[in-house]
Amino acid sequence: MTELAAQACEACRADAPLVSDDELAELLREIPDWTPIARDGVMQLERVFKFRNFKQALAFTNRVGEIAEEVGHHPALLTEWGKVTVTWWSHEAGGLHKNDFIMAARTDKQLDAD
Numbered sequence: 001m002t003e004l005a006a007q008a009c010e011a012c013r014a015d016a017p018l019v020s021d022d023e024l025a026e027l028l029r030e031i032p033d034w035t036p037i038a039r040d041g042v043m044q045l046e047r048v049f050k051f052r053n054f055k056q057a058l059a060f061t062n063r064v065g066e067i068a069e070e071v072g073h074h075p076a077l078l079t080e081w082g083k084v085t086v087t088w089w090s091h092e093a094g095g096l097h098k099n100d101f102i103m104a105a106r107t108d109k110q111l112d113a114d
């Protein structure tokens with residue numbers, strides 16, 4: 001299978017199919033550092049990234065913002081001193097779509113750009 005980060009993101013749509021429990025387990029194996037969590041009944045993927053200072057955390061935040069804008073799919077980003085919390089889910093679909101896993105894998109790649 002093509003590496004997750006290299007797969008194409010489909011446009012966000014309200015009727016986009018959410019991943020099944022089996023697909024969730026399979027996709028999570030490709031992004032082992034991400035945690036699936038339910039907030040208000042909506043499944044999300046979350047990872048906390050650690051940095052040496054605020055400047056590096058902010059630079060990473062901006063790189064994630066760039067890849068989000070490229071595909072029109074956007075995460076929640078919480079930037080703190082030495083730490084960025086990234087949360088992906090598909091707002092319009094109300095849960096996790098394959099896009100979220102692709103974007104989580106692409107987010108991991110932004111670490112290498114330091």
Ligand SMILES: C[C@H](O)[C@H](O)[C@H]1CNC2=NC(N)=NC(=O)C2=N1
Pocket residue numbers: 012013072073074075088089090091092093
């Ligand atoms: C109109 C626009 O395409 C939508 O609002 C997009 C923008 N970015 C998005 N990002 C995410 N994560 N989920 C969405 O449903 C979504 N919808």
